[in-house]
Amino acid sequence: MSRKRSSVKMTSTLLLASISPSTSSKFCRLSLLLLLIVALMAFSTVVASPQSLESNQKFTQCIRLAEILSGEGINVSQQVELLNRAIVYLEANQTEAALPLLDEAYQQLSEMYEKLPSVKLRENLERGAVILALAATPALFYYFFPRLYALVWLYNRRSYIVKQNKKARK
Amino acid sequence: MIIDEEVLAVLTALVIVGSVLSIAMLIPRKPEPFLAIGLLNEKGYIGDYPTTIVAGEPVRLNVFLANYLGRVALLQVRVKLGSRGWIPSNSTPLDAPALQNITVVLEDGKNLTVPVTLKISEPGINRAIVFELWMFNTTSGTWVYTGRWNHLYVNVTAPGVKV
Incomplete structure (x- = not known):
């Protein structure tokens, strides 16, 4: 061109x-x-003449956002599906049919991109909490397990009667 | 103590190993990123590729694509026609016009098999049907050759000629 x-x-x-x-x-x-x-x-x-995909600014913006979001581990399957459908129309030079799909994908991706910092913070906090809990498990196990075991041991033997063994005394 | 100290030590060791493994699995790691392209026959299997085709008649093949870049990628398969000794390399694509382009957005960790129907108009011996994998670079706004390609050597016969 x-x-x-x-x-x-x-x-x-x-x-x-x-x-x-x-x-x-x-x-x-x-x-x-x-x-x-x-x-x-x-x-x-x-x-x-038919527009090439890369010349469609909205399309390239969508791809860029999808790249960033997916790189951060965000699920963009729905948006990828919309973009793939838009590609079919863009390649057939049916820009009018592709535009609503691109708009929808762009809107969704933009919203996700805006929420990305808070989502990442929550995700990191959740992961940190799980790692902390897993790291503390051995120490907690070492302290509590013998005590719990003793409790269970005693509970199972609660009906036992202690008798004096006269033979042993002699 | 009801439970033996040695038994407790062994059990604690097992718990330590378990928690360390769990933590290791939770920490996100970035594996080596790669893209893959593969050529499959009409039925979608490896092998049993056409060796002789008739000029002007459709040839059906399948192209397998896989994305393990750790992110979404806009990929393009450029189908070109080369010949024996005239095929792409890891660094340079084939200097020939594309017969067909297949463009697709592929998610990370996903693969896709795309059916391709080709028509080669000119007869010839040892023609190479080349499938180059290109990726769109969003930073520069251009298509970049990934260095991955597949090719299939075929003899193209004129219509009506028996082999």
């Missing part, structure tokens, strides 16, 4: 260069007008 644009630019430059006092005849003016029309037509075909 950029090549086409540059060729249009070159044509326009040539046109401007060719306008000089020496070429003031009617024929030249007509030919210049024709050239201008051709150049404009070429430009219009460039505009109407």
Whole structure:
């Protein structure tokens, strides 16, 4: 597309260069007008040609946000599905059909991106709490297990009666 | 003491090992990121690829993609036509126009099998159907060749010619 644009630019430059006092005849003016029309037509075909995916700013923004969020471990499956559906439309040059999907994905991703710091903080705190609990488990086990074991041992033998063994006494 | 001290020491050691392993599993780690591309036959299996195809007739294959980059990636498979000795390398893509592009957004840890139908118009011997994997770089806003590719050598015969 950029090549086409540059060729249009070159044509326009040539046109401007060719306008000089020496070429003031009617024929030249007509030919210049024709050239201008051709150049404009070429430009219009460039505009109407299918847009590439990367030139769609909303699409690239969505991809960037999805990359950041997924890199932080956030689930973006729904948004990825929307983007994949949008790609199908964009490749078929149906921008109108792709736009609502891109808008929806962008809105969802933006909301998730705004909430990212608080989500990450909560996630880190939760993880820290679990790690702390796991680290404390051996010490707690060492202190409480014998006591609990003794309690259970005694509870299971609560109906036992202690009798004096006369034979042993003798 | 009801429970023997040695028994308690052994049990505590087991609990220590268990908690250390659990903590190790909880700490997030970044494995080596990679992308993968694979070529599968029409039925979606490895092997039994077509060796001779007829010019102008559709060839059905499947391309397998896997993303283990640790993040979502916008991937593109560029199907090109090369020949024996004229295929891409790990650093440079094949300098040929793409016959077909397959673009997909792939989540981390996910894989995808995409059916591809190709038509090669010109007959020739030892033609290489090349599948290059490209990734969109959101920072620069450009497609970047990943250095991953697959190729399949085929003999393309003219229509109506018996092999």
